[in-house]
Amino acid sequence: MKRAFPILAALTGILLSYALYEALVAAPTEQTMGNVQRIFYYHVPSAWTAFLLFFINFIASVFYLIRRSPTADAIAVVTAEVGVVFCTVVLVTGPLWARPVWGIWWTWDIRLTSTLVLWLIYVAYLMLRRFSTSGQTPVLAAALAVFGALDVPLVYFSIWIFRTQHPQPVIGGGGSIDPRMLHVLLINWAAFLCLAALLCWSRFRLERLQRQVEDAQALESMLAPERSR
Amino acid sequence: MNFLYAAYTATWLIHITYAVTLVRRYQRLRKEIDELKDRQP
Numbered sequence: 001m002k003r004a005f006p007i008l009a010a011l012t013g014i015l016l017s018y019a020l021y022e023a024l025v026a027a028p029t030e031q032t033m034g035n036v037q038r039i040f041y042y043h044v045p046s047a048w049t050a051f052l053l054f055f056i057n058f059i060a061s062v063f064y065l066i067r068r069s070p071t072a073d074a075i076a077v078v079t080a081e082v083g084v085v086f087c088t089v090v091l092v093t094g095p096l097w098a099r100p101v102w103g104i105w106w107t108w109d110i111r112l113t114s115t116l117v118l119w120l121i122y123v124a125y126l127m128l129r130r131f132s133t134s135g136q137t138p139v140l141a142a143a144l145a146v147f148g149a150l151d152v153p154l155v156y157f158s159i160w161i162f163r164t165q166h167p168q169p170v171i172g173g174g175g176s177i178d179p180r181m182l183h184v185l186l187i188n189w190a191a192f193l194c195l196a197a198l199l200c201w202s203r204f205r206l207e208r209l210q211r212q213v214e215d216a217q218a219l220e221s222m223l224a225p226e227r228s229r
Numbered sequence: 230m231n232f233l234y235a236a237y238t239a240t241w242l243i244h245i246t247y248a249v250t251l252v253r254r255y256q257r258l259r260k261e262i263d264e265l266k267d268r269q270p
Contacts, residue, residue, distance in 0.1 A: 036230075036232050036233050039236040039237075043236070046240070088243055089239075089240050089244075092236070092240070093236040093240060096235050097232065097236065195244065199247065202248075206251060216265050217265065220268065
C-alpha cells in the first residue's frame with residue numbers, strides 16, 4: 001500500500017504531461033474558434049471530475065446519515081473539497097473561453113448560473129465543516145450535501161432542457177465530435193481523474209490524521225485536571 | 230492564444246495552490262503531534 005501512492009503520483013505525472021501534449025499539439029485545430037477551443041480539453045474533464053466527486057460526496061453523505069460511519073463522513077469532506085477545486089477550474093476556464101468566442105466573460109444563463117450555485121453550495125458546505133463547533137456538524141453537513149447534490153443533474157441536463165448560451169453537448173444528446181478530439185478529451189479526463197484520486201488520497205490521509213490529533217487533544221484535556229490533583 | 234495559455238496556467242495555478250495548502254496543513258499537523266508527544270508525562 002505504501003508503494004501505491006508514489007506509483008499513482010508517477011502515473012498521474014506521466015498522464016498529465018501526455019494529455020497536455022495531446023491537447024496543445026496533437027489535437028486538430030477547430031475551424032470556427034481556432035486554438036482557443038483547446039480550453040475544452042481542460043474545461044470539460046474538470047467539470048466531469050467535479051460532478052463525479054460531488055456524486056461520491058452525495059453517496060457518502062447518505063451513508064453517513066444512515067450508518068453514522070466516520071469513514072463515510074471523512075470521504076464526504078474530502079470529495080467536497082477536491083470537487084470545489086475542480087469546480088473552481090471550470091468557473092475560471094469557462095469565462096476565459098467565453099470572452100474570445102462570445103465577446104463576454106459571463107452571462108446569467110441556466111448552465112453558468114447553476115454551476116456557480118453548485119460551487120457556492122459546496123463552499124458553504126466546507127465553511128460549515130470548518131467553522132461550526134456543534135457536535136451535530138457532520139449531520140447538518142451531510143443533509144446540506146444531499147440537497148446540494150440535487151443541483152448536479154440540473155447543471156448537467158440544463159443544456160438539454162433549456163435554451164442556453166452555452167454550447168450544446170458534443171457527446172450524447174445528438175451532438176458529434178471529431179474522433180481525434182474525443183480521444184484527446186478522454187485522455188485528459190483520465191489524467192484529471194488520476195489527479196483527483198491523488199488529491200483525494202492525500203486529503204483523506206490528512207483528514208484521518210487530523211481526527212486522531214483532535215481525539216488525542218480531547219483526551220489530554222480530559223486527563224489534565226486529574227493529573228493536576 | 231493568450232486566452233488559451235491563461236486558461237491552462239490558471240488551471241495549474243489552482244491545482245498547485247491546493248497541493249501547497251495540503252502540504253502546509255500536513256506540516257502544521259505534524260508540529261501539533263510533536264507538541265502532543267512532548268507533553269506526554
